[in-house]
Amino acid sequence: MYKLYLELLVTFFKIGLFTIGGGYAMLPLIQREIVRHGWLTFKETIDIIAVSEMTPGPFAINAATFVGTKTGGIPGAAFATIGVVLPSFMIVTLVAKYSAQFKDQPILQYALYGLRPAVIGLIASAAFLIARTTFFTASDGNAGIFVGLQNILNTINWRAIIIFIVAIVASLKYKVHPILLIVISGILGIILYSV
Amino acid sequence: MNENDRWKKIRKLFLVFFRIGAFTFGGGLAMIPFIKREIVDSNHWIEDEEIVDIFAMVQSVPGVIAVNSAIFVGYRVAGMWGAVASAFGVVLPSFIVISAIALFFSSFKKIPVVARAFEGVNAGVAALILTALLQLIRPSIKDNFGWAIAVVVFVIMSFTDVSAVYVLLASAAAGITISYIKGYMKMRKGA
Numbered sequence: 476m477y478k479l480y481l482e483l484l485v486t487f488f489k490i491g492l493f494t495i496g497g498g499y500a501m502l503p504l505i506q507r508e509i510v511r512h513g514w515l516t517f518k519e520t521i522d523i524i525a526v527s528e529m530t531p532g533p534f535a536i537n538a539a540t541f542v543g544t545k546t547g548g549i550p551g552a553a554f555a556t557i558g559v560v561l562p563s564f565m566i567v568t569l570v571a572k573y574s575a576q577f578k579d580q581p582i583l584q585y586a587l588y589g590l591r592p593a594v595i596g597l598i599a600s601a602a603f604l605i606a607r608t609t610f611f612t613a614s615d616g617n618a619g620i621f622v623g624l625q626n627i628l629n630t631i632n633w634r635a636i637i638i639f640i641v642a643i644v645a646s647l648k649y650k651v652h653p654i655l656l657i658v659i660s661g662i663l664g665i666i667l668y669s670v
Numbered sequence: 671m672n673e674n675d676r677w678k679k680i681r682k683l684f685l686v687f688f689r690i691g692a693f694t695f696g697g698g699l700a701m702i703p704f705i706k707r708e709i710v711d712s713n714h715w716i717e718d719e720e721i722v723d724i725f726a727m728v729q730s731v732p733g734v735i736a737v738n739s740a741i742f743v744g745y746r747v748a749g750m751w752g753a754v755a756s757a758f759g760v761v762l763p764s765f766i767v768i769s770a771i772a773l774f775f776s777s778f779k780k781i782p783v784v785a786r787a788f789e790g791v792n793a794g795v796a797a798l799i800l801t802a803l804l805q806l807i808r809p810s811i812k813d814n815f816g817w818a819i820a821v822v823v824f825v826i827m828s829f830t831d832v833s834a835v836y837v838l839l840a841s842a843a844a845g846i847t848i849s850y851i852k853g854y855m856k857m858r859k860g861a
Contacts, residue, residue: 489835502799503827521795525792525794526768530764530767531767532691532768540764541769541772545772567738585846587730588845592816594806595816596819597834598799598806599820599824600823600827602800603824605792635793639793659794664786665790669786
């Protein structure tokens with residue numbers, strides 16, 4: 476048990492340390508770490524994104540609490556959540572203490588010049604991997620692997636694609652709020668997967 | 671500031687950030703106006719100009735904006751314990767909600783109608799992330815170097831097992847290198 480707590484603490488410390496750009500940027504890192512440890516399947520990590528959108532709190536924190544609870548109960552959640560917050564705590568208190576010097580550091584701006592576009596690449600990759608899992612049905616619930624063209628056609632999940640198109644139009648054209656968007660896709664899911 | 675005052679402030683910090691944590695859905699930039707109203711306008715803990723600097727600074731270090739802002743403001747207002755109280759306050763609401771959901775999630779998802787709803791929700795999540803991506807491109811990518819980094823990162827993260835950790839370190843190094851080369855070229859042109 477203590478080994479699990481330590482593993483949660485260390486893994487989420489690493490995630491916290493490399494959470495840059497906030498929001499969806501760290502999805503690939505978080506998802507990969509969670510799946511690599513066998514804590515959840517890739518598909519289950521998409522559920523956390525949905526739950527996270529509909530509840531208060533940022534995704535990185537919610538993912539830590541969710542995974543911690545599922546693997547090690549409330550103590551597990553505490554270890555994972557403290558792990559993800561700890562790097563921020565150490566760095567931000569230092570920055571707050573020495574902010575006058577910190578503000579004039581050009582090297583940080585230079586690093587961000589490379590990091591901001593990297594965040595775009597990360598989010599694009601998250602979108603791609605999630606789309607691949609969602610639009611192609613794989614029996615094991617993990618990311619679909621393409622084997623031959625007929626297989627691709629057979630595994631295309633048309634219902635998911637219809638829901639995606641409705642959602643993306645609602646989001647881009649009509650600026651529908653994320654929470655409402657998730658509710659709408661849920662209702663469409665109930666309707667389409669029942670027929 | 672006497673001890674009594676300090677503890678009063680620490681308690682207040684906890685409560686204020688608990689409220690902020692409870693009402694930020696989806697996290698991120700959405701909570702910035704909320705934090706500003708509580709910290710600057712209602713409690714006058716931080717000056718108007720300083721809070722802008724704080725938001726800029728906490729976004730350039732690792733971590734989540736909401737939590738980083740809480741830690742920074744807490745530290746400024748009441749030192750280390752202020753930072754601890756603010757961090758706990760801002761995280762606690764989602765900790766309570768998410769651990770409760772996680773405890774029941776598996777059995778909840780076994781209900782057929784819920785499972786179908788979540789199948790639909792997965793597609794909705796893909797749309798949400800694509801939307802965020804499209805909105806972020808303009809403020810994040812300023813030139814061809816930016817596009818090159820974004821494309822390389824996308825390919826590495828999508829088709830290899832290389833950790834995001836190394837990818838980010840390499841991107842930061844690339845950003846620093848390119849900036850110095852640009853600065854050098856400018857200097858030479860000027861000279």
